[in-house]
Amino acid sequence: MRRVVILGGTAEARVLAELVAAEPGVEVTTSLAGRTPEPRLPAGQVRIGGFGGPEGLAGWLREQRADAVVDATHPFAEAISRHAALAADAAGVPLLALRRPGWSPGEGDRWHWADTLAAAAALLPALGHRPFLTVGRQDLAAFAGLPLSCLARSIAPPPPPLPAHCRVLLDRGPFTLDAERALLRRHGIDVLVTKDSGGPATAAKLTAAREAALPVLIVRRPPPPPGVPAVASPAAAAQWLRTR
Numbered sequence: 001m002r003r004v005v006i007l008g009g010t011a012e013a014r015v016l017a018e019l020v021a022a023e024p025g026v027e028v029t030t031s032l033a034g035r036t037p038e039p040r041l042p043a044g045q046v047r048i049g050g051f052g053g054p055e056g057l058a059g060w061l062r063e064q065r066a067d068a069v070v071d072a073t074h075p076f077a078e079a080i081s082r083h084a085a086l087a088a089d090a091a092g093v094p095l096l097a098l099r100r101p102g103w104s105p106g107e108g109d110r111w112h113w114a115d116t117l118a119a120a121a122a123l124l125p126a127l128g129h130r131p132f133l134t135v136g137r138q139d140l141a142a143f144a145g146l147p148l149s150c151l152a153r154s155i156a157p158p159p160p161p162l163p164a165h166c167r168v169l170l171d172r173g174p175f176t177l178d179a180e181r182a183l184l185r186r187h188g189i190d191v192l193v194t195k196d197s198g199g200p201a202t203a204a205k206l207t208a209a210r211e212a213a214l215p216v217l218i219v220r221r222p223p224p225p226p227g228v229p230a231v232a233s234p235a236a237a238a239q240w241l242r243t244r
Contacts, residue, residue, distance in 0.1 A: 004241055005066045005093075006030040007084055008042060011201060012098055013072035016234040017042035020241060029064065033073075033080070035138075037156050057087035066091070068244035070237050071228070072098040075221045076136070076195055085225035094244055097230040098237045102196040102221055103206060110215045117142035120193060120219050124148070127215045128191025132184065133166075134205060135195050135219065140166070143193075151187045174201040180208035195219040 028044035088095035114120035137158035
């Protein structure tokens with residue numbers, strides 16, 4: 001019996017778990033951080049909660065007698081990706097990063113790039129006064145000091161600090177283009193702020209912003225840890241696992 005561990009929390013992780021669980025002689029366990037309420041559970045076994053750092057993760061991989069690990073966490077989950085690289089190396093387990101492709105601008109897009117959330121917050125006032133913040137609930141604090149009237153969207157209530165004038169919408173994608181168009185009009189949005197998460201579930205907001213000729217401020221995604229191979233699809237990750 002081969003034992004595969006998936007560090008999950010993304011749609012790609014769920015697809016990969018389903019692919020792996022369907023293969024004979026393979027046991028798959030997906031680990032979720034536990035930050036999202038009522039998460040969509042993948043096929044196979046599921047573990048919810050943190051590890052206490054790379055040492056804890058390495059110990060758990062040894063306990064599980066894992067044969068391979070796939071880091072299929074969010075493209076901006078830098079800490080767990082870094083911990084996964086250290087833990088896999090310490091436990092002697094091969095590691096692969098599964099990262100869906102980032103977004104690319106099209107004709108008519110008015111995209112502005114920032115390397116960090118802090119840089120995005122510094123640039124934002126020059127682009128608009130009624131931003132729609134879609135950066136995730138953990139990262140809204142980067143915009144807390146701005147004297148702007150903001151609309152933010154997240155799956156669960158964000159922790160403080162928040163911008164002084166910030167309305168929070170609690171919602172979970174995927175979002176339709178018609179709904180995103182209506183939201184931008186209803187709230188008088190004049191700039192969209194997001195991270196280069198990629199994927200179709202939340203891409204409709206980019207199309208709606210293009211149609212409305214709105215500027216879009218995008219935070220670049222970090223690369224995988226050095227030395228960790230990466231693939232762009234669950235099918236490619238499943239193929240990699242067959243060779244472990």
